[in-house]
Amino acid sequence: MANEYEIKKQICEIGKRIYDRNMVAANDGNISVKISDNEFLCTPTGVSKGFMTPEFICKVDAKGNVLQANGNFRPSSEIKMHMRVYEKRPDVGAVVHAHPTFATSFAIAGIPLTQPIMPEAVIALGCVPIAEYGTPSTVEIPDNVEKYLPYYDAVLLESHGALTWSTDLLAAYHKMESVEFYAELLYKSKMLGGPKEFDKEQIAKLYEIRRQMGLPGKHPANICAELGGKCGGGCHSAEGCNCGSAKADEPSVEAIVAEVTKKILAQMK
Numbered sequence: 001m002a003n004e005y006e007i008k009k010q011i012c013e014i015g016k017r018i019y020d021r022n023m024v025a026a027n028d029g030n031i032s033v034k035i036s037d038n039e040f041l042c043t044p045t046g047v048s049k050g051f052m053t054p055e056f057i058c059k060v061d062a063k064g065n066v067l068q069a070n071g072n073f074r075p076s077s078e079i080k081m082h083m084r085v086y087e088k089r090p091d092v093g094a095v096v097h098a099h100p101t102f103a104t105s106f107a108i109a110g111i112p113l114t115q116p117i118m119p120e121a122v123i124a125l126g127c128v129p130i131a132e133y134g135t136p137s138t139v140e141i142p143d144n145v146e147k148y149l150p151y152y153d154a155v156l157l158e159s160h161g162a163l164t165w166s167t168d169l170l171a172a173y174h175k176m177e178s179v180e181f182y183a184e185l186l187y188k189s190k191m192l193g194g195p196k197e198f199d200k201e202q203i204a205k206l207y208e209i210r211r212q213m214g215l216p217g218k219h220p221a222n223i224c225a226e227l228g229g230k231c232g233g234g235c236h237s238a239e240g241c242n243c244g245s246a247k248a249d250e251p252s253v254e255a256i257v258a259e260v261t262k263k264i265l266a267q268m269k
Contacts (some may be wrong), residue, residue: 007033007041008054014096015043016171019050023180029161030076033094033169034086038062041083044073062086069114077137084142085100085165088149091216094169099161100180102187103128107156113182116198117189121182122206126152126219133158135189153217154179167216 002010013030018024018031029049032042038061043049047056059068065080065186082095108115113128129148132142134157146161147157154164164175189195198206207221 004035004041004059005054007035008057010169011041011043011057012052012054014169015049015052017173018096018098018176019048020102021180023100023176023179024049025099029096029098030078030082031094031096031169032079032082034092035059040082040086041069042075042079044069045076047073065120078141080137080139080143081142081163084146085149085163088146089165089218091167092165092172093167094172095163095165096169096172096176097157097163100176100183102183103156103162104160104178105187106183107161108159110158112156113186114181115186115195116203116206117186117195118182119206121178122198122203123213124212124215125154125175125178125182126221128152128154128156128162128182130156130158131163133160134260136160149218151218151220151222153219171216 011033014031015029018029023029027046027048027197030043030045031049032040034040039059040062041057042060043052044058054072056073058066058073058075060075060079060083061067062083064075064083066075069075078097081097081235085092085095107130112130116122121237129152131141132144134142134144141157141160145155145157147158153166154162156162156179162176162179164172164179166172166175186195210219210221
């Protein structure tokens with residue numbers, strides 16, 4: 001693993017990318033990287049992500065308490081959201097929060113990104129549900145995000161932005177790029193009369209490609225595998241485990257958890 005200074009430099013580089021790509025404005029957004037079980041590097045509050053240097057980066061523990069910060073720099077007030085991801089997903093090594101314009105527009109409109117319109121999005125990204133609105137800097141956001149963590153690697157934050165996570169910082173950033181690219185294509189295709197979606201058979205083939213590739217992270221294909229294919233097209237299918245809207249999604253997740261638990265208990269008998 002790279003040393004702390006190199007990771008701080010990478011955080012600054014990714015911060016400049018999300019700023020230059022219009023994924024954040026002014027001092028918006030935040031980035032974090034896990035460096036040990038109880039040490040995390042993160043961006044400071046009140047600073048533009050496009051103009052950071054390594055000395056800006058703070059270090060916190062798993063509870064978000066400051067371990068190291070230079071001068072007046074302090075961790076983002078939204079570090080609680082990042083810490084919840086790390087707590088519930090031990091496989092995650094980095095988290096990115098931003099306000100990409102197309103994806104955030106879908107979040108504001110209350111429309112999840114669930115339509116299967118291109119192979120790359122179905123295979124690598126999966127569905128992107130909407131976590132219910134929470135007041136920034138409070139535990140409302142991490143509480144609302146938590147139930148999606150076992151099943152997805154990206155969520156829209158209702159009326160707020162997007163949150164992505166993965167094994168390392170570059171992968172987490174690429175998830176954010178993919179979410180925004182998917183949202184832009186979906187928006188533009190709707191302007192052209194509506195996208196042509198893959199059918200259930202095509203989706204099943206794409207899910208199988210993902211399984212054969214052994215990609216890390218969580219995905220609707222994983223859920224379908226756990227349920228013995230019961231979900232069919234997964235959350236990409238209106239007849240399967242459709243993410244639906246933020247308000248309608250919760251019962252579907254509960255049903256999935258109940259079904260998986262039942263199968264595990266049956267195997268233990």
